[in-house]
Structure formats: C-alpha cells, structure tokens
Amino acid sequence: xxVESIERALSGKVEIFMRNVGEQISHYDGPKGIGASEExxxxxxxxxPRSELILNLFAGGNGLSLLxxxxxxxxxxxxxxxxxxxxxxxxxxxxRDGSYxxxxxxxxxxxxxxxxxxxxxxxxxxxxARGLDGEVQVVPRRRHIFDLTLKPGDAQWKKWIEPGYQFxxxxxxxxxxxxxxxx
Numbered sequence: 706x707x708v709e710s711i712e713r714a715l716s717g718k719v720e721i722f723m724r725n726v727g728e729q730i731s732h733y734d735g736p737k738g739i740g741a742s743e744e745x746x747x748x749x750x751x752x753x754p755r756s757e758l759i760l761n762l763f764a765g766g767n768g769l770s771l772l773x774x775x776x777x778x779x780x781x782x783x784x785x786x787x788x789x790x791x792x793x794x795x796x797x798x799x800x801r802d803g804s805y806x807x808x809x810x811x812x813x814x815x816x817x818x819x820x821x822x823x824x825x826x827x828x829x830x831x832x833x834a835r836g837l838d839g840e841v842q843v844v845p846r847r848r849h850i851f852d853l854t855l856k857p858g859d860a861q862w863k864k865w866i867e868p869g870y871q872f873x874x875x876x877x878x879x880x881x882x883x884x885x886x887x888x
Contacts, residue, residue: 767780767783769786769791770783770784770785770786771783773786773790773794774786796828797827797828797831800828800831800832800835800837801835803835805832805837806837808837808838808839808872808876809829809832809837809838809839809840810839810840810841810842810868810869810872810873811825811828811829811839811840811841811842812841812842812844812852812865812866812869813825813826813841813842813843813844814843814844814847814848814849814850814851815843815844815845815846815847816846816847816848817847817848817849818848818849819849820849822843825841825843826841826843828841829841838876840868840872842865842868842869844865852865852866
C-alpha cells in the first residue's frame with residue numbers, strides 16, 4: 706500500500722506526520738518553541754509530528770492493532786490483537802506467568818491521562834503478591850511526564866524522583882555483590 710492510500714484511510718490524521726517524515730524526529734527536544742509543561746502533557750501537543758502520531762494512534766483505540774498487525778487498508782477492517790499478542794507485550798501478564806522477576810520502581814502521576822495510574826498500582830501489587838521487589842510512587846495531582854522540568858537537587862526532584870534512583874542503586878549494589886537472587 707502506498708503513502709497516499711494510507712493517508713486517505715486515516716482521514717488526514719497523519720498528514721502533519723507524513724509532511725515531516727524527512728526530518729529527524731527522534732532525539733529532539735520537542736516541538737520548536739514549546740517546552741515541557743503540565744499543559745501539553747510534557748511535549749505531547751497538537752501540531753508536532755511525533756505527538757500527532759502518538760495521539761492519533763492511541764486516542765482512537767487503533768494503536769495496538771496497527772502496531773501488532775499492521776495496516777490492512779482500512780481502519781474499519783483492522784485486525785484485533787489476539788489475547789496471546791497482548792499478553793506477549795504485557796508486563797503484568799509476564800508477572801503473572803512468572804517470567805518477570807526484575808525489581809521495579811514506578812513513579813506515576815496520579816492525574817496521568819495517557820496511562821491510568823491504577824495500572825502501575827496493580828502491577829506492583831501483583832509483583833509483591835508473588836514475592837517480587839517493586840514499589841510505586843504515586844505523585845499527587847500530577848499528569849503524564851510531569852517530571853520533565855524537574856532538575857536534580859530541586860525539592861520536587863528529591864521528594865518524587867530521588868527515591869526511585871535510591872531503589873535502583875540499592876538493587877544494583879546488592880546484585881553486583883552476588884547477595885541477591887531475584888534475577
């Protein structure tokens with residue numbers, strides 16, 4: 706299928722993205738002239754090619770189908786992902802089947818509108834129920850990617866981000882000495 710057919714099928718949702726495909730859009734600081742803020746979901750904002758792709762893929766509920774099965778020529782004929790496909794990508798499914806054993810620390814904004822905070826809470830609860838080491842830090846009244854403007858040493862950094870680094874350092878040190886059998 707050619708680019709024009711895909712554009713027509715997606716009703717212009719990707720026109721901004723397609724117009725800018727020649728530009729490098731990875732390893733960049735976000736849309737020109739726009740910094741991370743609570744208003745734009747931390748660099749997800751209308752008019753930015755990368756943001757448009759992400760927002761349109763997942764806002765319409767088509768993202769997982771497109772990622773797993775590709776584009777079938779019509780949004781009306783997308784193949785739904787199978788349970789096995791979904792489970793293969795799901796960290797929670799891997800915790801439940803015993804194949805996930807990595808100590809995990811999640812910092813999650815309570816008001817995250819991209820990934821519901823409860824998903825992280827459930828994930829860590831399932832880890833702990835299976836004897837795995839995990840913690841979740843729910844940050845009150847914060848949205849998705851709230852930490853982009855925080856700097857090491859700031860009060861908010863120390864309160865919300867630093868504990869995550871401490872968790873990682875503790876596990877790296879313990880695993881490095883051979884005193885931890887969680888792998």
